[in-house]
Amino acid sequence: MNIDARPLRIATLAHGHPSLSTGGAEIAAHSLHKVLRGSPGVSALHVSCAPSGHIMTLAGGADGNEHLVADTAIDNFSLLRRDPADPAALLGLLESFQPQVIHLHHVLGFGADLLLTLRLAFPAAVIVLTLHEFIAICHNQGQMMRTGGALCERAAPTDCNSCFPEIEPGRFVRREASLRALLSVVDSFIAPSAFLARRYLDWGLPADRMIVIENALDFPPVRQVAATAKARRGRFAYFGQMTPFKGIDILLEAVAAIPDDEWAGSSLVLHASNLERQPEAFRLRIGALIARAGPRVRLVGPYNNADLPRLMADIDWVVVPSIWWENSPLVIQEAFSNRRPVIASAIGGMAEKVIDGRNGLTFAAGDAASLARTLLRAADPKLWSSLQAGVTPPVAANDVGAWHLRLYHHMLARRARA
Structure with missing residues (x-):
């Protein structure tokens, strides 16, 4: 039997599910999962966080490839889990599935230290992280804005301390070192915009692990309406x-x-x-x-x-x-x-x-x-x-999914050579 004929096992992890939270990252993660699930030669699993105490049922997950787990209590500053035992349910799902690719769409909901846990539990798997904002760089909700409302060009411990004077600069230095160390286990980072990619490269992520790929989004069919002349477009x-x-x-x-x-x-x-x-x-x-x-x-x-x-x-x-x-x-x-x-x-x-x-x-x-x-x-x-x-329709979700699959195969080959 040719081992390459077996389905490629891909697990996507998201900090929320569109049925519970309609944020862009949640929708993007779920849309990508749906594209992967329908791709030939792929076995896909999707795991989303739900608020603690939520009834863990999921509409549309009856085929067994979508699951909810309780979100993890994390420290808002360090982004680390408060309880090391929290990922037990997630790890159980992943151990049963044995993914070759683990694609995270956020560290929120899981804790940034999940990255190290995954690397230790699945040493042969490729770990991919889509960056949806600047949460690793900026303590102000990942917005890269000063608490006074001005835009922030780059993070620095003294500048961060000016936004949060109750947190001394040394803690920001340690936060950055901790998150960079955890992110070092990621095989590939995906940025849905070149702007975000540049910010993370300036922060110190390696250029050879960064790629820009637009989010895979499914759009409802558009009803074509004949254009009518109007005196005003207001x-x-x-x-x-x-x-x-x-x-x-x-x-x-x-x-x-x-x-x-x-x-x-x-x-x-x-x-x-x-x-x-x-x-x-x-x-x-x-x-x-x-x-x-x-x-x-x-x-x-x-x-x-x-x-x-x-x-x-x-x-x-x-x-x-x-x-x-x-x-x-x-x-x-x-x-x-x-x-x-x-x-x-x-x-x-x-x-x-x-x-x-x-x-x-x-x-x-x-x-x-x-x-x-x-x-x-x-x-x-x-x-x-x-x-x-001049409006150009977005790239089709299937095409974006194909770009992701090429990346996964490339990273698996590179990891096998290493």
């Missing part, structure tokens, strides 16, 4: 979570500042969620801004991904006003999949994907006046038609 929409880093307050300030005669015929719809989970000061600020904007803004609330084609068919522009760098925002891919140009902050992964004058418009991040001017400019129907024509 139907704007925001899709996503309402957190302080997403810049929704900047968007609301911009909308409220536009004079009535210039705004006439325009609208903003907020398909947004999780405001109730945010700090009270932020909730009050958003409430006041929505009240100030009045009938210009309609807060709809959360949405299902399956409804996106219908929702985006009813708007002209998707606005992504994040004040942090972002990596590879899912909503930009969703907008392009539905042939909608994007208005985005001109920083980080957003500026990498939204090219001003080609497939959308950009504005100065965190600047409500700059965004207001961009919204007014966007209403021009000729400009909208030109930018819509």
Whole structure:
């Protein structure tokens, strides 16, 4: 029997499942698993974290290749597990499966020290880690933003201490050394944007282990609607979570500042969620801004991904006003999949994907006046038609899955030679 004829066993691990949490990393990890599961010559396992106490059942996992495990209590500073016994359930699943490739999509939920545990338990396996933000570099929720709100260009112990004066610089030095040591067991790092890859390379990850591959995302079929001539293209929409880093307050300030005669015929719809989970000061600020904007803004609330084609068919522009760098925002891919140009902050992964004058418009991040001017400019129907024509659909999930498979095979061959 030819050993190469056996299925390639790939386990993907995620800190959440889309049925429980609709974050971009959770969706990306699960989408990749679905592509791998349907690929010939592959046996795929997907393990997601669920909040402690959650009933460990999973819709769609009846075929036995999707499982939930309780998330691990980790120290928010060191990112290490508080209880070394916590990964027992995960290790049991993996030992039964005997993966040749273990692909993590986050250390949150598991603890960064799981990397060493996996290396010791599966010495022949290839370990891959997709980097979805800067959690290893930045203690401020992995956002690379100063606690005062300014963007941070690179982490340094003294700068980190200025953001968190209660933590002395030496602890940041030890944190960085610990996380770099744990990350050294990873065979390959995947960054969904070149911007994020550069940040981690500057931080010290080895260039020969870094590769840029876009997230594998499944998009609902788009209903083709005949284009109609319009006197104005001022139907704007925001899709996503309402957190302080997403810049929704900047968007609301911009909308409220536009004079009535210039705004006439325009609208903003907020398909947004999780405001109730945010700090009270932020909730009050958003409430006041929505009240100030009045009938210009309609807060709809959360949405299902399956409804996106219908929702985006009813708007002209998707606005992504994040004040942090972002990596590879899912909503930009969703907008392009539905042939909608994007208005985005001109920083980080957003500026990498939204090219001003080609497939959308950009504005100065965190600047409500700059965004207001961009919204007014966007209403021009000729400009909208030109930018819509420049929108390129995202790479198909199957193609992204094929890129991952080539990487896995390459890393397995390299590990076998070593």
